[in-house]
Amino acid sequence: MLFMVEMAVNIPHDMPAEVAADIKAREKQYSQDLQRAGKWPHIWRVVGQYRNVSIFDVQDNEELHNLLSGLPLFPYMDIQVTALCRHPSAI
Amino acid sequence: MLFMVEMAVNIPHDMPAEVAADIKAREKQYSQDLQRAGKWPHIWRVVGQYRNVSIFDVQDNEELHNLLSGLPLFPYMDIQVTALCRHPSAI
Amino acid sequence: MLFMVEMAVNIPHDMPAEVAADIKAREKQYSQDLQRAGKWPHIWRVVGQYRNVSIFDVQDNEELHNLLSGLPLFPYMDIQVTALCRHPSAI
Amino acid sequence: MLFMVEMAVNIPHDMPAEVAADIKAREKQYSQDLQRAGKWPHIWRVVGQYRNVSIFDVQDNEELHNLLSGLPLFPYMDIQVTALCRHPSAI
């Protein structure tokens, strides 16, 4: 079951650089684990912004929320979720 | 080069049913031709709306505009384009 | 799997009264069939508006889109879908 | 008398973790007491957000405001209230 997830990151300017670096490193690892597991099949950077557009493939809403709320950057993100389904013109 | 394209369709209520059916049939054909050509790699229906989220893969802005403005439903669409690029965490 | 669905109805002022009455009658029947089937467990009227707040309980996004796009009033509705899940404080 | 209440939580990033944990624990207790009392019949998590959609069942506006303004997280919430009533198609 597919969802488009748009994530905008807003790290406070007063966060110490090493704390930010650590969170980002854990975020990257977390994201790549989910990509390899097939849960996060697409992630694109929005040009000019600290923001991404992603596609998640999950069993249900519950799983999606668990995955998203577990993101190391979750407390610093503004996240929008859009439920998707098959388009009748898709080949 | 990837772009997210969001298309919302607003067909006037007074369009004759056979005109609408014809436009939609041509739209479907047009879309599937581009999908097969690899220009339109993803198209998803947004749940509960006459709207889609699509990913286009084009040579440049010019080609994207030509493809979009050629959509049979183009005069009845509200289209938003977002330039995408590779995400540093993408595997 | 639960979704909040907000539906605002905009029937064109020039729709003949008997056409509107027929669509509304079919909408009511359609809605009540889904309520009885357990797919549409809640529907509330928003006070002062031709709008409702509903909760749908479906197998997946696909089923939700099929149910919503089959609404007799669908062409005249502005629909917003919000994916829900269990709240950690829910008893 | 039913109301939809949407609560978005914005805890300041500089709140000490133990203070936040204490407020959240009291919030959970407060919410569950009201759920058991039948005042707060539904609470759902919005997927991907620190936000909930709730249904309250109260005697009047006064009672609703008292319940909401007494939430331990109230100073950190953005709350929207929508008055609901019976839908004519509800079974």
Add this chain to the structure above:
Amino acid sequence: MLFMVEMAVNIPHDMPAEVAADIKAREKQYSQDLQRAGKWPHIWRVVGQYRNVSIFDVQDNEELHNLLSGLPLFPYMDIQVTALCRHPSAI
């Protein structure tokens, strides 16, 4: 129980003048009956707009919706409802 109700009127330009005049006359009568009954204690015109700000005093949400949906101008109105209660500083 008090509610602020904001009503903006949008009568279609192609409505025949005598139809509009009849609806407005019935609207005025309807409003004045409710004012005399104490259900609609305040109605003010917003300066420069075909819009009013009103205060309703009703038993519950159900009664408010019935009163508002019965307005002769209801199909041509955009209505916003805000639940009010006693302010702690009110004398």
Add this chain to the structure above:
Amino acid sequence: MLFMVEMAVNIPHDMPAEVAADIKAREKQYSQDLQRAGKWPHIWRVVGQYRNVSIFDVQDNEELHNLLSGLPLFPYMDIQVTALCRHPSAI
């Protein structure tokens, strides 16, 4: 001359509790003095929010601005002013 005034209060989270309490006490006194003087005939709490809807009755714009800018909470408020007049349907 009547105005609707909507005031939303945003007290910074880091304001010391005793400072906030003092400002609020002065605000209450200030408001009640104006209510007794007939300048502020209505003040209602918006349910679920630290916000009020008020009606002011003043000689002119100048007086209204002086009253509002003198509010002890003025530096922490977001204020919207709407000019009102007699509605032709008011009894």
Add this chain to the structure above:
Amino acid sequence: MLFMVEMAVNIPHDMPAEVAADIKAREKQYSQDLQRAGKWPHIWRVVGQYRNVSIFDVQDNEELHNLLSGLPLFPYMDIQVTALCRHPSAI
């Protein structure tokens, strides 16, 4: 007493040209009469739009509403009113 009034004009495309010309001629006359009477001391065109920014000088809200609702173009305008007063830095 001064007010800023912003007027955006939206004449329906299907209004016959001679009807539109007549309304605009009456609008111009009406506006110039009020300018000469000192009630409408400033009117400026917003560059690139069928919109103006005006300053009105009136006795009270009632008079302003009467002047605005009497505009021949009133049914085709979107009007915003902002109450003004003397600025403490004005010379």
Add this chain to the structure above:
Amino acid sequence: MLFMVEMAVNIPHDMPAEVAADIKAREKQYSQDLQRAGKWPHIWRVVGQYRNVSIFDVQDNEELHNLLSGLPLFPYMDIQVTALCRHPSAI
């Protein structure tokens, strides 16, 4: 003196095709005359939309309004004007 002008075109769906074609032909001629005269140094199509971003170089606000309000498509455009000046980092 430079201005950014954003023009979105909304031609009514019921305009006869030959009328639309005539307006567009005159629009193109009008635009190219101004480009050749140096008044309209840049015009770009926004990808995926019937919209352009333009730069105008004019003597003053008056001239800009005259040029824009003379556009054959002006009655069908939504136009936004932004005043520009030299950037301190421009070479």
Add this chain to the structure above:
Amino acid sequence: MLFMVEMAVNIPHDMPAEVAADIKAREKQYSQDLQRAGKWPHIWRVVGQYRNVSIFDVQDNEELHNLLSGLPLFPYMDIQVTALCRHPSAI
């Protein structure tokens, strides 16, 4: 050449009172100098807000930007600029 300039002031709550007082005093002097020079012919306070509506009369965009960016309160202001010109109905 005329422009409407709307300035909203947002002074940080933690700015020391004497710093704020100094900036405001310089702002007042700066504004009055420009008023006397005929560059800033109108400044009005928006009722109930720390905001003004002003009219500037300048040679060109460059001069307007220089005047505005030189405002002592500029770093704390949200400024909107609207290009104006003569209205065809102005007397």
Add this chain to the structure above:
Amino acid sequence: MLFMVEMAVNIPHDMPAEVAADIKAREKQYSQDLQRAGKWPHIWRVVGQYRNVSIFDVQDNEELHNLLSGLPLFPYMDIQVTALCRHPSAI
């Protein structure tokens, strides 16, 4: 390939003046290098705002994102990107 890029700068008020000056100096150098390289053919200041409108000429989305995310002021900017292409009326 052309893009319009709108950059609004929001430097925190508590950033030390010398830090801000250093970032701005590096920003200016960075911008001028790209202008000289033909990558950033236009940059204009928006009158009255700490904001610019720019045109970038790049090979692809990837290059644009790299250029923008490398801006010394990037962490303090709100950036909007609009894909452009040749307008059919451009000479």
